[in-house]
Amino acid sequence: MDPDLDTSTRTDSPEDAPTSSFGRVAVIGAGAMGAGIAQVAAVAGHEVVLVDVVPGGAASSREKIGAALERLVAKGRVEESHASAALARITARDGIDGLPECALVIEAAPESLELKRDLFAALAEHQPSTTVLATNTSSIDIDDIARDVTDPERVLGLHFFNPPPVMRLVEVVHGTATSRAYVEHATTLMEAWGKTPVRCSSTPGFIVNRVARPFYGEAQRIVEAGVADAATVDWILREKGGFPMGPLELTDFIGQDVNLAVGTSVWEQTGRDERYTPTDLQRRLVEAGRLGRKTGAGVYTYGTDGAPTDAEPDLELAERLVGGPLETDPLARTLAMLVNEAVDLVHRGEASADDVDVAMRLGMRYPKGPIAWGREIGFDVVARQVAELDAAFPGGRYRPSPALTDGSLA
Ligand SMILES: NC(=O)c1ccc[n+]([C@@H]2O[C@H](COP(=O)([O-])OP(=O)(O)OC[C@H]3O[C@@H](n4cnc5c(N)ncnc54)[C@H](O)[C@@H]3O)[C@@H](O)[C@H]2O)c1
Known part of the structure; x- marks a missing residue:
């Protein structure tokens, strides 16, 4: 490290601390x-x-x-x-x-x-x-x-x-x-x-708000690139990934302005690390006042009953994307980047692997901790995936963490 x-x-003696x-x-x-x-x-x-x-x-x-x-x-x-x-x-x-x-x-x-x-x-x-x-x-x-x-x-x-x-x-x-x-x-x-x-x-975003960044960012980029619409990406993350909400519907729930502010804060505090650059898609939503459920429109448009009117997934497309080429597979891409982010936090000595997994399960209700997930997928596989994304989208966003290959988390 x-x-x-x-x-x-600092290792002060415990008697310095209050006891009551x-x-x-x-x-x-x-x-x-x-x-x-x-x-x-x-x-x-x-x-x-x-x-x-x-x-x-x-x-x-x-x-x-x-x-x-x-x-x-x-x-x-x-x-x-x-x-x-x-x-x-x-x-x-x-x-x-x-x-x-x-x-x-x-x-x-x-x-x-x-x-x-x-x-x-x-x-x-x-x-x-x-x-x-x-x-x-x-x-x-x-x-x-x-x-x-x-x-x-x-x-x-x-x-x-x-x-x-x-x-x-x-x-x-x-x-x-x-x-x-x-x-x-x-x-x-x-x-x-x-x-x-x-x-x-005291790392930017602490554990939860740091490790969760790619969950939103990858989905927004996939929609921006026209690979699939929001409803299809959300359906994949929910139904194939086991996440309680898809990333795009979740940002509508949190508020696009609130989610953008958290992401921007992490980006600024990390010296504008490419990994956390806010997406144009989200900036445009906020500029347009489409802040999510609270304004009746965000990624989705909501009817008077509060339900989205335009959240119909393309199930045929979803089945084709999952397990297909990495660049257009919303689930594999998101998981690879979540694992990369999580192991990097541990690698920098900012939190333990166990604490990262507990934090993401309890704070975000992820179905599995990202480090346990990485172990399941194989850190070598994730390392290859992140490197592949780095080659496809150069510029630093898909920088593989050294922890994926140094064996420290095996
Ligand atoms: N809202 C969330 O989801 C959330 C989650 C985790 C952490 N936080 C953090 O918790 C803190 C509070 O957030 P919140 O959502 O409860 O805000 P809030 O606006 O609901 O409440 C803040 C309260 O502090 C009072 N206040 C302002 N100046 C004060 C002062 N000098 N002395 C005493 N009281 C003062 C305000 O009158 C207000 O009642 C923030 O730092 C926020 O980032 C918020």
Whole structure:
């Protein structure tokens, strides 16, 4: 491994890390994610302080948490007494001034570096030196957020997925200064909350948003090239690949603007690596305001009942493409590039092979982890496929990872 890319964390003694598993937790930002995280922490037994900058915002989120807990009680998933005790443990607060001492603070404010940096500097100043300072950022580098924190070894990412009470996956993200003791503590805590934590370094997109890039990109390129229409490509990935949704319908579901923003962020943060160049197809959709389901049109056009009106696959074409030449086989091409991306992350030392597979199964509901899939297909076969694509489409997008041929993942 390139020593510059060695992401192992500092090995401070574990006694540096806080020990109380049931200490007070503050959640900063009571929006979609913050409210869900507060609910999870309270159900796990913590006293939770939910904070928002908008006056009354945290209080109204607390009410929504109460309603969500009631729904769980009605469905028989949570005992009434457990739900009311969890809600009673949550207090709402306007602003971080006077925030009581906490064992853990999770920031879930909007995705702005400046805002998060200011929040972390203020939190570090006013919280005890052992308080774990976590961010739920989806895309910002942990080192950048921790820049103005005097003791950045306690700053890390706890990347929950939406909605936090339902999604089991949490990416525990470490910056270059994060101490191993804090990462271990946060990982154990997430397990205690009933989550499945995976660890990764603060690489662009972390695990899920990085490895998933080719899932969207290959499909968009195949449609752009006129090989098949969106419905046929989606049908192939769903029916032949076992993915819960096709890549194009999934971008309509996520929102073309949101998906393009994530892809662009990874592209920019990797120094505009060719591998992540956004497609013209997606840029044009966003420019045209075809943002997906939320605007009634994206890749597909949606009727008043919410169903797409133009999603009829060409099944005869689909059968011809799958197992045919690689360049026009949506499934083989996508799988080869997913495996390539996944092994490359491991090769750079940014996450373990097991964690990559767990993250993609739980975060994206892929039917198999891409590394296990690569083992099944054969890394030598994938290496030949990526090289073939590289020859057909030169320019760096289809750069084979050295990990496909160096035997490290066999
Ligand atoms: N929405 C998702 O699917 C998702 C998934 C994973 C991670 N994230 C990340 O989680 C974070 C929050 O996202 P969200 O979707 O919950 O956003 P949101 O807009 O729903 O909520 C953000 C909340 O933070 C509040 N806020 C703004 N400035 C604040 C401050 N200085 N102090 C306290 N509160 C403040 C806002 O009033 C708002 O209520 C972002 O970093 C986002 O990238 C979002």
